[in-house]
Amino acid sequence: MKLDVNVLRYLSKDDFRVLTAVEMGMRNHEIVPSELIDRIAGLKHGGSYKVMKNLLKHKLLHHDASKYDGFRLTYLGYDFLAIKTMVNRGVFSAVGRQIGVGKESDIFEVATEDGKVLAIKLHRLGRISFRAVKSKRDYLRHRSSYNWLYLSRLAALKEFAFMKALEEHGFPVPNAVDCNRHCVVMSLVQGYPLVQVKQLQNPDTVFETIVGLVVRLAEHGLIHCDFNEFNIMIDDDEKVTMIDFPQMVSVSHRNAQMYFDRDVECIFKFFRRRFNLSVEEQTAESDGSDVDSDEIRPCFSSITKVTDSLDKELAASGFTRKDQDDIEKFIEGDLEDLGSDDEGTAEEGYTFDATNDADIRHLDSLHLVELIGTCDEKGESEKNQQFAEAEP
Ligand code: ADP
Ligand code: MG
Numbered sequence: 127m128k129l130d131v132n133v134l135r136y137l138s139k140d141d142f143r144v145l146t147a148v149e150m151g152m153r154n155h156e157i158v159p160s161e162l163i164d165r166i167a168g169l170k171h172g173g174s175y176k177v178m179k180n181l182l183k184h185k186l187l188h189h190d191a192s193k194y195d196g197f198r199l200t201y202l203g204y205d206f207l208a209i210k211t212m213v214n215r216g217v218f219s220a221v222g223r224q225i226g227v228g229k230e231s232d233i234f235e236v237a238t239e240d241g242k243v244l245a246i247k248l249h250r251l252g253r254i255s256f257r258a259v260k261s262k263r264d265y266l267r268h269r270s271s272y273n274w275l276y277l278s279r280l281a282a283l284k285e286f287a288f289m290k291a292l293e294e295h296g297f298p299v300p301n302a303v304d305c306n307r308h309c310v311v312m313s314l315v316q317g318y319p320l321v322q323v324k325q326l327q328n329p330d331t332v333f334e335t336i337v338g339l340v341v342r343l344a345e346h347g348l349i350h351c352d353f354n355e356f357n358i359m360i361d362d363d364e365k366v367t368m369i370d371f372p373q374m375v376s377v378s379h380r381n382a383q384m385y386f387d388r389d390v391e392c393i394f395k396f397f398r399r400r401f402n403l404s405v406e407e408q409t410a411e412s413d414g415s416d417v418d419s420d421e422i423r424p425c426f427s428s429i430t431k432v433t434d435s436l437d438k439e440l441a442a443s444g445f446t447r448k449d450q451d452d453i454e455k456f457i458e459g460d461l462e463d464l465g466s467d468d469e470g471t472a473e474e475g476y477t478f479d480a481t482n483d484a485d486i487r488h489l490d491s492l493h494l495v496e497l498i499g500t501c502d503e504k505g506e507s508e509k510n511q512q513f514a515e516a517e518p
Pocket of ligand 2: 228229356357370
Protein backbone atom coordinates (compact mmCIF):
# COMPACT_ATOMS: atom_id res chain seq x y z
CA MET A 127 0.00 0.00 0.00
CA LYS A 128 1.25 3.42 -0.89
CA LEU A 129 1.41 5.75 2.05
CA ASP A 130 1.48 9.27 0.71
CA VAL A 131 2.84 11.09 3.71
CA ASN A 132 2.81 14.39 1.88
CA VAL A 133 -0.91 14.43 2.55
CA LEU A 134 -0.07 14.49 6.23
CA ARG A 135 1.57 17.86 5.80
CA TYR A 136 -1.55 19.37 4.29
CA LEU A 137 -3.96 18.02 6.85
CA SER A 138 -5.12 20.60 9.34
CA LYS A 139 -6.05 20.26 12.99
CA ASP A 140 -9.70 20.16 11.94
CA ASP A 141 -8.99 17.31 9.55
CA PHE A 142 -7.51 15.29 12.40
CA ARG A 143 -10.36 16.23 14.66
CA VAL A 144 -12.88 14.86 12.18
CA LEU A 145 -10.77 11.77 11.48
CA THR A 146 -10.64 11.09 15.22
CA ALA A 147 -14.39 11.66 15.47
CA VAL A 148 -14.93 8.95 12.85
CA GLU A 149 -12.62 6.61 14.75
CA MET A 150 -14.63 7.19 17.93
CA GLY A 151 -17.93 6.74 16.12
CA MET A 152 -16.70 3.40 14.81
CA ARG A 153 -16.77 2.03 18.34
CA ASN A 154 -20.44 1.36 17.84
CA HIS A 155 -21.16 2.02 14.17
CA GLU A 156 -19.84 0.18 11.19
CA ILE A 157 -20.63 3.27 9.15
CA VAL A 158 -20.68 6.40 11.28
CA PRO A 159 -23.58 8.72 10.40
CA SER A 160 -22.32 12.07 9.10
CA GLU A 161 -24.42 13.91 11.69
CA LEU A 162 -22.78 11.98 14.50
CA ILE A 163 -19.33 12.77 13.12
CA ASP A 164 -20.30 16.41 12.99
CA ARG A 165 -21.56 16.28 16.57
CA ILE A 166 -18.47 14.55 17.96
CA ALA A 167 -16.03 16.77 16.08
CA GLY A 168 -17.93 19.87 17.17
CA LEU A 169 -16.54 22.20 14.50
CA LYS A 170 -18.29 25.53 14.13
CA HIS A 171 -20.87 26.23 11.40
CA GLY A 172 -21.09 22.66 10.15
CA GLY A 173 -17.42 22.80 9.18
CA SER A 174 -17.13 19.04 9.59
CA TYR A 175 -18.97 18.32 6.33
CA LYS A 176 -16.40 20.15 4.26
CA VAL A 177 -13.63 18.37 6.11
CA MET A 178 -15.27 14.96 5.51
CA LYS A 179 -15.26 15.70 1.79
CA ASN A 180 -11.57 16.55 1.91
CA LEU A 181 -10.72 13.38 3.85
CA LEU A 182 -12.73 11.35 1.36
CA LYS A 183 -10.78 12.90 -1.50
CA HIS A 184 -7.52 11.79 0.11
CA LYS A 185 -8.97 8.28 0.73
CA LEU A 186 -8.66 8.58 4.47
CA LEU A 187 -12.39 7.95 4.76
CA HIS A 188 -14.76 5.68 2.90
CA HIS A 189 -18.24 7.01 2.09
CA ASP A 190 -21.31 4.81 2.33
CA ALA A 191 -24.83 6.03 1.61
CA SER A 192 -26.55 2.64 1.25
CA LYS A 193 -28.49 2.83 4.54
CA TYR A 194 -27.81 6.41 5.58
CA ASP A 195 -25.19 9.00 4.82
CA GLY A 196 -22.04 8.01 6.67
CA PHE A 197 -18.33 7.27 6.68
CA ARG A 198 -15.81 4.80 8.02
CA LEU A 199 -12.04 5.00 8.35
CA THR A 200 -9.88 3.38 5.69
CA TYR A 201 -6.59 1.76 6.66
CA LEU A 202 -4.91 4.86 5.32
CA GLY A 203 -7.00 6.99 7.66
CA TYR A 204 -6.01 4.76 10.54
CA ASP A 205 -2.34 4.97 9.46
CA PHE A 206 -2.49 8.74 9.57
CA LEU A 207 -4.00 8.80 13.05
CA ALA A 208 -1.23 6.52 14.34
CA ILE A 209 1.51 8.42 12.54
CA LYS A 210 0.21 11.78 13.71
CA THR A 211 0.13 10.53 17.31
CA MET A 212 3.72 9.30 17.03
CA VAL A 213 4.86 12.57 15.49
CA ASN A 214 3.12 14.49 18.28
CA ARG A 215 4.87 12.33 20.86
CA GLY A 216 8.19 13.13 19.22
CA VAL A 217 8.90 9.46 18.45
CA PHE A 218 9.77 10.30 14.83
CA SER A 219 9.32 13.25 12.55
CA ALA A 220 9.45 11.90 9.00
CA VAL A 221 8.31 8.81 7.11
CA GLY A 222 10.55 7.42 4.39
CA ARG A 223 10.47 4.54 1.96
CA GLN A 224 8.69 1.24 2.34
CA ILE A 225 11.18 -1.48 3.30
CA GLY A 226 8.97 -4.49 3.66
CA VAL A 227 5.63 -5.97 2.77
CA GLY A 228 4.68 -8.75 5.10
CA LYS A 229 1.76 -11.11 4.90
CA GLU A 230 -0.32 -8.76 6.93
CA SER A 231 1.75 -5.65 7.40
CA ASP A 232 3.61 -2.82 5.71
CA ILE A 233 7.02 -1.72 6.99
CA PHE A 234 8.41 1.78 6.46
CA GLU A 235 11.54 3.62 7.44
CA VAL A 236 11.00 6.65 9.63
CA ALA A 237 13.45 9.25 10.91
CA THR A 238 13.70 10.99 14.25
CA GLU A 239 14.30 14.70 14.70
CA ASP A 240 18.05 14.09 15.07
CA GLY A 241 18.23 11.94 11.95
CA LYS A 242 18.17 8.46 13.45
CA VAL A 243 16.39 5.96 11.18
CA LEU A 244 13.85 3.59 12.75
CA ALA A 245 11.28 1.17 11.32
CA ILE A 246 7.49 1.21 11.70
CA LYS A 247 5.30 -1.80 11.15
CA LEU A 248 1.68 -1.06 10.27
CA HIS A 249 -0.41 -4.15 10.96
CA ARG A 250 -3.16 -4.96 8.47
CA LEU A 251 -5.10 -7.90 9.69
CA GLY A 252 -7.79 -7.31 7.09
CA ARG A 253 -5.39 -7.99 4.28
CA ILE A 254 -5.78 -11.70 4.12
CA SER A 255 -3.10 -13.59 2.30
CA PHE A 256 -3.45 -16.91 4.02
CA ARG A 257 -5.60 -19.83 3.06
CA ALA A 258 -7.52 -19.30 6.26
CA VAL A 259 -9.79 -16.74 4.67
CA LYS A 260 -12.78 -18.84 5.49
CA SER A 261 -12.07 -19.32 9.17
CA LYS A 262 -11.53 -15.58 9.50
CA ARG A 263 -14.79 -14.90 7.80
CA ASP A 264 -16.58 -17.26 10.15
CA TYR A 265 -14.98 -15.60 13.12
CA LEU A 266 -15.83 -12.13 11.96
CA ARG A 267 -19.15 -12.73 10.30
CA HIS A 268 -21.11 -11.08 13.07
CA ARG A 269 -18.69 -8.32 13.74
CA SER A 270 -18.22 -4.83 12.45
CA SER A 271 -15.58 -3.86 9.95
CA TYR A 272 -14.03 -1.93 12.79
CA ASN A 273 -12.83 -5.26 14.10
CA TRP A 274 -10.19 -5.27 11.42
CA LEU A 275 -8.82 -2.17 13.04
CA TYR A 276 -9.29 -3.65 16.50
CA LEU A 277 -7.44 -6.84 15.58
CA SER A 278 -4.65 -4.96 13.86
CA ARG A 279 -4.33 -2.92 16.98
CA LEU A 280 -4.16 -6.04 19.12
CA ALA A 281 -1.53 -7.54 16.82
CA ALA A 282 0.58 -4.41 17.23
CA LEU A 283 0.15 -4.35 21.00
CA LYS A 284 1.11 -8.01 21.20
CA GLU A 285 4.11 -7.60 18.97
CA PHE A 286 5.32 -4.60 20.95
CA ALA A 287 4.89 -6.36 24.30
CA PHE A 288 6.69 -9.50 23.14
CA MET A 289 9.51 -7.57 21.48
CA LYS A 290 10.12 -5.61 24.66
CA ALA A 291 10.05 -8.65 26.92
CA LEU A 292 12.29 -10.68 24.61
CA GLU A 293 14.76 -7.84 24.38
CA GLU A 294 14.89 -7.60 28.17
CA HIS A 295 15.77 -11.28 28.29
CA GLY A 296 18.66 -10.84 25.91
CA PHE A 297 17.05 -12.23 22.76
CA PRO A 298 18.30 -10.74 19.49
CA VAL A 299 15.20 -8.76 18.49
CA PRO A 300 14.71 -5.18 17.32
CA ASN A 301 14.54 -2.56 20.06
CA ALA A 302 10.85 -1.88 20.76
CA VAL A 303 10.46 1.91 20.74
CA ASP A 304 6.74 2.66 20.90
CA CYS A 305 3.30 1.46 19.89
CA ASN A 306 0.08 3.23 18.95
CA ARG A 307 -3.07 1.79 17.38
CA HIS A 308 -1.89 -0.73 14.73
CA CYS A 309 1.63 0.73 14.50
CA VAL A 310 4.82 -0.55 16.16
CA VAL A 311 7.97 1.56 16.11
CA MET A 312 11.24 -0.36 16.43
CA SER A 313 14.90 -0.08 15.62
CA LEU A 314 15.90 -0.68 12.03
CA VAL A 315 17.60 -4.05 11.66
CA GLN A 316 20.71 -3.99 9.49
CA GLY A 317 21.11 -6.75 6.96
CA TYR A 318 18.63 -8.91 5.08
CA PRO A 319 16.05 -11.58 5.69
CA LEU A 320 17.80 -14.95 5.59
CA VAL A 321 15.77 -15.91 2.53
CA GLN A 322 17.82 -13.42 0.49
CA VAL A 323 21.18 -14.70 1.72
CA LYS A 324 22.85 -17.02 -0.76
CA GLN A 325 26.11 -17.61 1.06
CA LEU A 326 27.37 -17.67 4.63
CA GLN A 327 30.91 -17.73 5.99
CA ASN A 328 29.85 -19.95 8.87
CA PRO A 329 26.60 -21.70 8.04
CA ASP A 330 27.07 -24.18 10.92
CA THR A 331 27.41 -21.46 13.52
CA VAL A 332 24.44 -19.52 12.16
CA PHE A 333 22.38 -22.70 12.06
CA GLU A 334 23.24 -23.54 15.67
CA THR A 335 22.47 -20.01 16.80
CA ILE A 336 19.08 -20.09 15.12
CA VAL A 337 18.08 -23.52 16.40
CA GLY A 338 19.35 -22.43 19.82
CA LEU A 339 16.91 -19.53 19.70
CA VAL A 340 13.92 -21.84 19.25
CA VAL A 341 15.07 -23.83 22.27
CA ARG A 342 15.77 -20.76 24.41
CA LEU A 343 12.36 -19.31 23.52
CA ALA A 344 10.71 -22.54 24.68
CA GLU A 345 12.73 -22.40 27.89
CA HIS A 346 11.14 -19.00 28.43
CA GLY A 347 7.73 -20.51 27.81
CA LEU A 348 7.25 -19.31 24.22
CA ILE A 349 7.01 -20.60 20.66
CA HIS A 350 7.48 -18.26 17.71
CA CYS A 351 5.14 -20.20 15.35
CA ASP A 352 6.40 -18.53 12.18
CA PHE A 353 10.11 -19.10 12.63
CA ASN A 354 11.55 -19.28 9.14
CA GLU A 355 13.91 -17.64 6.65
CA PHE A 356 11.55 -14.67 6.19
CA ASN A 357 11.50 -13.75 9.87
CA ILE A 358 15.20 -14.09 10.58
CA MET A 359 17.43 -11.19 9.60
CA ILE A 360 21.15 -11.53 9.20
CA ASP A 361 23.78 -8.81 8.86
CA ASP A 362 27.21 -8.71 7.23
CA ASP A 363 28.84 -10.07 10.41
CA GLU A 364 26.33 -12.94 10.31
CA LYS A 365 24.61 -11.66 13.41
CA VAL A 366 21.08 -13.00 13.68
CA THR A 367 17.97 -10.97 14.62
CA MET A 368 14.51 -12.50 14.84
CA ILE A 369 11.40 -10.49 13.98
CA ASP A 370 7.62 -10.85 13.62
CA PHE A 371 5.90 -11.83 16.85
CA PRO A 372 2.10 -11.44 16.60
CA GLN A 373 1.51 -15.17 16.25
CA MET A 374 3.63 -16.36 19.19
CA VAL A 375 2.01 -18.77 21.64
CA SER A 376 2.81 -20.15 25.05
CA VAL A 377 4.35 -23.62 25.50
CA SER A 378 1.12 -24.47 27.30
CA HIS A 379 -0.88 -24.06 24.07
CA ARG A 380 -2.59 -27.32 23.14
CA ASN A 381 -0.70 -27.50 19.83
CA ALA A 382 2.59 -26.33 21.32
CA GLN A 383 4.53 -29.44 20.39
CA MET A 384 3.41 -29.26 16.77
CA TYR A 385 4.31 -25.56 16.47
CA PHE A 386 7.68 -26.13 18.11
CA ASP A 387 8.52 -29.03 15.80
CA ARG A 388 7.39 -27.05 12.80
CA ASP A 389 9.62 -24.08 13.70
CA VAL A 390 12.57 -26.45 14.08
CA GLU A 391 11.76 -28.26 10.84
CA CYS A 392 11.58 -24.98 8.88
CA ILE A 393 15.14 -24.19 9.90
CA PHE A 394 16.45 -27.70 9.25
CA LYS A 395 14.78 -27.78 5.84
CA PHE A 396 16.06 -24.36 4.81
CA PHE A 397 19.67 -25.03 5.85
CA ARG A 398 19.67 -28.40 4.18
CA ARG A 399 18.39 -26.93 0.94
CA ARG A 400 20.22 -23.62 0.81
CA PHE A 401 23.55 -24.43 2.49
CA ASN A 402 23.69 -28.18 1.96
CA LEU A 403 24.04 -28.69 5.66
CA SER A 404 23.90 -32.38 6.45
CA VAL A 405 21.82 -32.01 9.57
CA GLU A 406 20.56 -35.11 11.31
CA GLU A 407 17.06 -36.40 10.82
CA GLN A 408 16.94 -38.22 14.12
CA THR A 409 15.54 -36.65 17.25
CA ALA A 410 17.09 -36.71 20.70
CA GLU A 411 14.59 -39.36 21.66
CA SER A 412 15.42 -41.82 18.92
CA ASP A 413 18.20 -44.32 19.25
CA GLY A 414 20.85 -42.29 17.50
CA SER A 415 23.98 -44.00 18.72
CA ASP A 416 25.92 -42.95 15.60
CA VAL A 417 24.62 -39.38 15.72
CA ASP A 418 26.84 -36.41 16.47
CA SER A 419 25.16 -34.86 19.51
CA ASP A 420 25.59 -31.29 18.20
CA GLU A 421 23.33 -32.02 15.30
CA ILE A 422 20.51 -33.67 17.14
CA ARG A 423 17.16 -32.10 16.49
CA PRO A 424 15.82 -30.42 19.63
CA CYS A 425 12.84 -32.17 21.09
CA PHE A 426 9.93 -30.35 22.69
CA SER A 427 9.46 -32.85 25.51
CA SER A 428 13.07 -32.50 26.58
CA ILE A 429 12.73 -28.77 27.28
CA THR A 430 12.79 -28.59 31.03
CA LYS A 431 14.00 -25.18 32.11
CA VAL A 432 10.73 -23.30 31.60
CA THR A 433 10.42 -19.94 33.32
CA ASP A 434 7.13 -18.05 33.40
CA SER A 435 8.65 -14.65 34.05
CA LEU A 436 7.87 -13.50 30.53
CA ASP A 437 4.14 -13.97 31.09
CA LYS A 438 4.20 -11.49 33.96
CA GLU A 439 6.19 -8.97 32.00
CA LEU A 440 3.78 -9.21 29.09
CA ALA A 441 0.84 -8.50 31.35
CA ALA A 442 2.73 -5.54 32.82
CA SER A 443 3.27 -4.05 29.39
CA GLY A 444 -0.48 -3.81 28.78
CA PHE A 445 -1.05 -6.98 26.80
CA THR A 446 -3.73 -8.82 28.77
CA ARG A 447 -4.95 -12.40 28.85
CA LYS A 448 -8.14 -11.27 27.09
CA ASP A 449 -6.07 -9.66 24.34
CA GLN A 450 -4.20 -12.92 23.91
CA ASP A 451 -7.45 -14.92 23.76
CA ASP A 452 -8.99 -12.52 21.25
CA ILE A 453 -6.07 -12.57 18.90
CA GLU A 454 -5.56 -16.29 19.28
CA LYS A 455 -9.14 -16.93 18.18
CA PHE A 456 -8.46 -14.89 15.10
CA ILE A 457 -5.10 -16.33 14.17
CA GLU A 458 -6.03 -19.93 14.95
CA GLY A 459 -6.54 -20.73 11.27
CA ASP A 460 -3.33 -18.95 10.35
CA LEU A 461 -1.31 -20.83 12.90
CA GLU A 462 -2.31 -24.07 11.23
CA ASP A 463 -1.52 -22.61 7.86
CA LEU A 464 1.74 -20.82 8.52
CA GLY A 465 3.72 -23.97 7.86
CA SER A 466 2.16 -24.44 4.45
CA ASP A 467 3.81 -23.12 1.30
CA ASP A 468 0.47 -22.43 -0.25
CA GLU A 469 -0.48 -18.77 -0.09
CA GLY A 470 -4.00 -17.78 -1.00
CA THR A 471 -5.09 -14.64 -2.74
CA ALA A 472 -5.41 -11.30 -1.05
CA GLU A 473 -8.84 -10.02 -0.28
CA GLU A 474 -8.68 -6.39 0.55
CA GLY A 475 -11.41 -4.40 2.18
CA TYR A 476 -13.68 -7.28 3.16
CA THR A 477 -16.37 -5.80 5.39
CA PHE A 478 -18.76 -7.32 7.85
CA ASP A 479 -22.12 -6.50 9.37
CA ALA A 480 -23.23 -5.96 12.91
CA THR A 481 -21.12 -5.36 15.97
CA ASN A 482 -19.59 -7.12 18.90
CA ASP A 483 -20.30 -5.56 22.26
CA ALA A 484 -17.47 -7.16 24.17
CA ASP A 485 -14.85 -5.86 21.79
CA ILE A 486 -16.41 -2.45 21.69
CA ARG A 487 -16.48 -2.06 25.46
CA HIS A 488 -12.87 -3.10 25.61
CA LEU A 489 -12.03 -0.60 22.95
CA ASP A 490 -13.79 2.27 24.67
CA SER A 491 -11.43 2.63 27.56
CA LEU A 492 -8.35 2.19 25.42
CA HIS A 493 -9.44 4.88 23.04
CA LEU A 494 -10.30 7.49 25.57
CA VAL A 495 -7.03 7.04 27.38
CA GLU A 496 -5.24 7.36 24.10
CA LEU A 497 -7.09 10.40 22.94
CA ILE A 498 -6.65 12.28 26.14
CA GLY A 499 -3.14 11.02 26.66
CA THR A 500 -1.84 12.14 23.30
CA CYS A 501 -2.92 15.74 22.98
CA ASP A 502 0.13 17.81 23.47
CA GLU A 503 -1.10 21.28 22.84
CA LYS A 504 -2.02 23.68 25.64
CA GLY A 505 -5.64 23.44 26.67
CA GLU A 506 -6.32 20.67 24.19
CA SER A 507 -6.57 18.08 26.91
CA GLU A 508 -9.56 19.73 28.50
CA LYS A 509 -11.22 20.34 25.17
CA ASN A 510 -10.71 16.76 24.16
CA GLN A 511 -12.23 15.56 27.39
CA GLN A 512 -15.44 17.37 26.43
CA PHE A 513 -15.00 16.19 22.90
CA ALA A 514 -14.84 12.60 24.15
CA GLU A 515 -17.94 13.07 26.26
CA ALA A 516 -19.91 14.64 23.44
CA GLU A 517 -20.68 11.27 21.96
CA PRO A 518 -23.96 9.77 23.13
P1 ADP B 1 4.81 -9.82 8.60
O1 ADP B 1 4.26 -10.08 9.98
O2 ADP B 1 3.77 -9.15 7.79
O3 ADP B 1 5.44 -11.02 7.98
P2 ADP B 1 7.47 -8.86 9.29
O4 ADP B 1 7.61 -8.32 10.67
O5 ADP B 1 7.98 -10.22 9.05
O6 ADP B 1 5.96 -8.72 8.80
O7 ADP B 1 8.19 -7.82 8.29
C1 ADP B 1 8.14 -7.99 6.89
C2 ADP B 1 9.50 -7.67 6.29
O8 ADP B 1 9.87 -6.32 6.59
C3 ADP B 1 10.62 -8.52 6.86
O9 ADP B 1 10.78 -9.73 6.15
C4 ADP B 1 11.82 -7.62 6.74
O10 ADP B 1 12.37 -7.69 5.43
C5 ADP B 1 11.25 -6.22 6.90
N1 ADP B 1 11.39 -5.76 8.30
C6 ADP B 1 10.53 -5.93 9.31
N2 ADP B 1 10.96 -5.37 10.45
C7 ADP B 1 12.14 -4.79 10.17
C8 ADP B 1 13.10 -4.01 10.93
N3 ADP B 1 12.92 -3.73 12.21
N4 ADP B 1 14.20 -3.58 10.28
C9 ADP B 1 14.41 -3.85 8.98
N5 ADP B 1 13.55 -4.55 8.21
C10 ADP B 1 12.42 -5.02 8.78
MG1 MG C 1 7.14 -11.99 8.56
